[in-house]
Amino acid sequence: MKRISFIGSGVMGTALATAACKGIDPNEVVVVDIVEEKARELAEKLNCNYVKTNPEAVELSKYIVFCVKPQFLKDVLEEIAPTLQKCIREGQEKIMVSIVAGVESQTYREILGIGDRQIPIIRMLPNVACLVGKGFTLIMEDDSYTEEQLEELKYILRESGGFDTLPPSQFVAGTVLTSTSPAFIAMFANSLADAGVVNGLLRHQARRYALEGILSTVQYLLERDLHFEELKDNVCSPSGPAMIGVKKLEEMGFRSSVINAVVEAYKRFDEIGKIK
Ligand SMILES: NC(=O)c1ccc[n+]([C@@H]2O[C@H](COP(=O)([O-])OP(=O)(O)OC[C@H]3O[C@@H](n4cnc5c(N)ncnc54)[C@H](OP(=O)(O)O)[C@@H]3O)[C@@H](O)[C@H]2O)c1
Structure with a gap:
C-alpha cells in the first residue's frame, strides 16, 4: 500500500504533494484529479504516482487527503464511498484527511456512510505559504485518530511548514x-x-x-x-x-x-x- 493520496491536484494538492515528495519517498505518494492531464503532469514533475480515478487513489493509500473545493466535495465522497466501505470491511487502515475549509467531520461520515468510530478523520487547514514550505497548518483535535496516526501525517507533510493542534472550540478562530x-x-x-x-x-x-x-x-x-x-x-x-x-x-x-x-x-x- 502507498502512504498518501491527494484527491485534487490544484493549488493545495500540488503544494502538499510537493511537500510529501520531499518528506518521504515519492513512490509512496499518489495524486489524482478530475482532469487526468493535471495529475499526470504533477506526478511527472514530482516523480510520484498518479491514478485516473478517485476510488483507485482510495484503494491504494493509507492517508487520503481531500484537496477539492467545498462545492465538489460531495461528488467526490459519493464516488469513493463504496470503495472505502469495501476497504474497511477488508480491515485495511484508511485515514481521511480534510483540508476543505468549513466542512465538518460529521458531513464526511454521513456521505461516506461510515460510523463515528469506524474511521479516523483528521481535519486540518494549511495556509497558502505551504507552497514554499513556509506554511502553517492547524489541526483539529478529535478522538477518532490516534497520536501515532497524527504524528505520521505530520512527518509526511513536515516540508510544508509548521503545525499546531487546537480543540474544536478554537479551531475556526485559529x-x-x-x-x-x-x-x-x-x-x-x-x-x-x-x-x-x-x-x-x-x-x-x-x-x-x-x-x-x-x-x-x-x-x-x-x-x-x-x-x-x-x-x-x-x-x-x-x-x-x-x-x-x-x-x-x-x-x-x-x-x-x-x-x-x-x-x-x-x-x-x-x-x-x-x-x-
Ligand atoms: N488555496 C488556499 O490557500 C487554501 C488554504 C487552505 C485550505 N484550502 C482548501 O483546499 C481545498 C482546495 O483548494 P485549492 O485552492 O487547491 O483548489 P483548486 O486549485 O481548485 O484545486 C482543486 C482541484 O481539484 C480538482 N477537482 C475538482 N473536482 C474534482 C473531482 N471530482 N475529483 C478530483 N479532482 C477534482 C479541480 O479540477 P478543476 O480545476 O478542473 O475543477 C482542481 O484541480 C479547498 O477546499 C479549500 O477550502 C485552500
Whole structure:
C-alpha cells in the first residue's frame, strides 16, 4: 500500500504533494484529479504516482487527503464511498484527511456512510505559504485518530511548514487568523509599497523594502518573543516619524478595521462549508 493520496491536484494538492515528495519517498505518494492531464503532469514533475480515478487513489493509500473545493466535495465522497466501505470491511487502515475549509467531520461520515468510530478523520487547514514550505497548518483535535496516526501525517507533510493542534472550540478562530491573514498582509504590504512610490521610490524598490520591513519585523518578534506594543514603543521616538505615522493610523481606524475584518471572516467561515 502507498502512504498518501491527494484527491485534487490544484493549488493545495500540488503544494502538499510537493511537500510529501520531499518528506518521504515519492513512490509512496499518489495524486489524482478530475482532469487526468493535471495529475499526470504533477506526478511527472514530482516523480510520484498518479491514478485516473478517485476510488483507485482510495484503494491504494493509507492517508487520503481531500484537496477539492467545498462545492465538489460531495461528488467526490459519493464516488469513493463504496470503495472505502469495501476497504474497511477488508480491515485495511484508511485515514481521511480534510483540508476543505468549513466542512465538518460529521458531513464526511454521513456521505461516506461510515460510523463515528469506524474511521479516523483528521481535519486540518494549511495556509497558502505551504507552497514554499513556509506554511502553517492547524489541526483539529478529535478522538477518532490516534497520536501515532497524527504524528505520521505530520512527518509526511513536515516540508510544508509548521503545525499546531487546537480543540474544536478554537479551531475556526485559529484558522481564520492563519488562512485569511495572508490576504490582509498582502494588502498591507502593497499599501506600504504604494506609499514608498509616492515618496519617490521605484516600484520594485518599494515592493522589496515593504516586504523586508514585514519579514524582519516578524523574525525579530518571534526571536525575542516581544510584546507587539513594546516593539512599537521602541521604534517610536518622541515626535519622530514612526509616532506621527501611528497617530495617523489610529485616526483612520487601523486597528478596528483589522479587528472587524477578522471578526467578519470568522462569521463567513461557518457558512462556506455547508454542502447543499
Ligand atoms: N488555496 C488556499 O490557500 C487554501 C488554504 C487552505 C485550505 N484550502 C482548501 O483546499 C481545498 C482546495 O483548494 P485549492 O485552492 O487547491 O483548489 P483548486 O486549485 O481548485 O484545486 C482543486 C482541484 O481539484 C480538482 N477537482 C475538482 N473536482 C474534482 C473531482 N471530482 N475529483 C478530483 N479532482 C477534482 C479541480 O479540477 P478543476 O480545476 O478542473 O475543477 C482542481 O484541480 C479547498 O477546499 C479549500 O477550502 C485552500
